[in-house]
Amino acid sequence: MAVCTGRARQTVPRLGAVTRACHTIKLKTKYDALVIGGGHNGLVAAAYLQKGGVNTAVLERRHVLGGAAVSEEIIPGFHFSRASYLLSLLRPHIYKDLELKKHGLKVYMRDPHAFTPMLEEGVGGRPPRSLLLGSDLEKNMQEIGKFSEKDAKAYPAFTAYLEKLACAIHPLLDAPPVDIPGVTQGALWSRLAALKTLRPLMKTGLKLGKNIPDFYELITAPIIKILNRWFESEPLRATLATDAVIGAMTSPSNPGSGYVLLHHVMGELEKEKGAWGYVEGGMGGVSKSIANSARASGASIFTEKEVEQILIGQDGCAKGVLLKDGSEVHSKVVLSNATPHVTFRKLTPQSSLPPEFIKAVSQIDYTSPVTKINVAVNRLPNFLAAPTPDGTPGPHHQCSIHLNCESMDVLEAAYQEGKQGRPSTRPMLEMCIPSVLDPTLAPPGCHVISIFTQFTPYWLEGGRAWTEEDREKFANSAFDWIESYAPGFKSSVVGREVLVPPDLERIFGLTGGNIFHGAMSLDQLYLTRPLPSLSDYRSPIKGLYLCGSGCHPGGGVMGSSGWNAAMTVLADLRRR
Structure with missing residues (x-):
């Protein structure tokens, strides 16, 4: 137990002792599916594959599971969400399907959720002003009214507007992007079958209805344009704008910052839309609960198993992985939870990939x-x-x-x-x-x-x-x-x-330090995430898939990339 003192230490402490995952099972030499990386998306993919009857193993490079959603005791006695630190975006159906509460996930809801203090002189002996926002709309209006009564009156309509747009895109999160080649090429029967990939897009369109122009404007415009239309007070506009730039090398005046805002408000926690919370024990609690669910279904999960290379057979198909220790593990399919750069520039033999594909991967913005x-x-x-x-x-x-x-x-x-x-x-x-x-x-x-x-x-x-x-x-x-x-x-x-x-x-393993596995800019979303030729989780190598946040729908502890990739793999295995 650490003892708190008043003495400040300005140096970076060394990593404290971290409980290592116990290997209660031995790594076999063959599985149906291998998942490279034990981040939350890789664990979600493994859980669904195993539930679908596919014998799956997860191979994590580090001594602790979770990727960026991890808890570590980096200062003795203090346990940190070392990278990601808040939960909201995890898709409700994943929460339910994998019975995450049963498997140990506990969340502390935050209310209020945003606090912006001012650097100013107090008036009449009072403290400087601040803005405190939460779930109580009346209290929010009172807080905003300290800066602008006009803004206070406009705020309820703004939150309703934003919630409608955010809810409308939920169908797009839980399905791969539209299969453009399938719809436009091949035999008539296959093109008709591919039309079903349009359903999520159509559902979103129906939900948006007359708000389609508003949605288009929000995802393409600088957020400053939207906020200036609604509000006049700087503290409110700037507080809202932080969600439009957080994690992104952009400013409120740059086109596309509106989508980043939408991405950060489209979550749901404990059935409360837009809510954010803290996970008990840190964000590693999310990853641990998903891993527990996957193990309960029969998946095998290993730490300190670093993949050196993806193995490609003479037929050009993925056949497993080579580990750093020199051992090989074979499989029918390989899913990579690493970034596209790590997957295709470091782990995949370059001779197995088309030169134009390698060039495109090298141009992804991180x-x-x-x-x-x-x-x-x-x-x-x-x-x-x-x-x-x-x-x-x-x-x-x-x-x-x-x-x-x-x-x-x-x-x-x-x-x-x-x-x-x-x-x-x-x-x-x-x-x-x-x-x-x-x-x-x-x-x-x-x-x-x-x-x-x-x-x-x-x-x-x-x-x-x-x-x-x-x-x-x-x-x-x-x-x-x-x-x-x-x-x-x-x-x-x-x-x-x-x-x-x-x-x-x-x-x-976050290429460029990018928390989203690639910039969430308009040219790297939906049909073009991470590339136009790689938006359906399938790589140019048969049997090799992406399942991390570099895929649609992108970053955040959401689980959708892992879920969508697993559904794609299950569909492909059924066709074999």
Whole structure:
């Protein structure tokens, strides 16, 4: 048990002891299906394949399951969601089908969910203003009314508008994109059969109805255009805009940022639309529950089994994998939960792929703006805008706390610096303190904090790689900003870990440090995710499939890519 003290440590602690998954079964030399990577999508795919009667094994490179949805004790006594840190997008049918609650998933719902404090002088001895948003519409209107009565009146209509558009695209999440070659080529009977892939698109169109132009505008426009039409107050616009840029190297003024917003509000948790929550024990609890479900169906899951190469037979079909230790495991099909770059540029023999395909894979955009900072503290931050001097958690402590998000100009300036190869001097910060709701994460009186920061480039100005000094300099700058909102924060720090984009790539296999396995830009969505020739989870090599977030419908702890890939594989195996 760690003991909290007031002494701050500014160095990055070494990785603490992590419980390793027990290998209660031995790896065989042959399975029906192999899944490369034990991230949540790979585990979802394995669970559904096994339920479908396909003998499946998952091979995870690291000592712990989960990919980016993982819990680790990186500072002794403190358990972190080391990469992804919130749950909302996991598809409800996966939650239900795999009986995740039965298999250990417990979620703490957050309400309120967003807190944006201001950096301003209080008036008449009162604290600076802040914006607190949750599920109570009346309270939201009161909060917004502190900045604009007009915006307060407009907010209910805006949330209804956004919810209608978000709900309409749900059919697209749970099915592969339209089979364009199938519909346009081949015999009449096969073309007619392929028409069924149009159903999800038609369902979305029917749900949208007269709102189709609104939907088209939202996914193509800069979010600033949409928000400026609805609202006038900067704190509200900037708070909403953070969901339009988070995880993406874009700004509110860039086309396509509207879709990123839609992607982040289309979730559902405990039947509450748009809700977000903390997983007990950290995000590894999601992955663990999916793995437990897969194992209960008979799937075999292994850690510390790094794949060196995908094996291709003389017939040009995938036939298994070669492990780093030199052993071979054979299978009828191989599913890769790795990014398209890792799958096709590192694991697949290049001679097995068409040169034009290799070129296209090399051009996928993995630009990332994200640095994740995990922090252990011995007391809660005490924000000037919502004082809690006795250390008791306030409603705002359970939220996503948006710092340096008072105006669109602040977000734009941070983006422009990152775009030029300079870590933002006033970075956009999203702070979460899950231990406020989940006491299992830290010793009594202590807390874990996730700080999701933007904008930090993969390569620094002049093409220079990050150094430890660069990491510390950026983290110190971020902490200085937090200190300005919550004096005393820096002295509460027990330890921290700073993960810049190259670290996210190295540790979690996220090419470019991109948390979505590829940018969620309009040219890399739906029919073109990750490529126009690779939107149906099938690769040019028969028997080799993608099942990770690099596929449709993209990033976030959603599970749809794994589900869709598994359904595709099951359909193909039935045809054999």
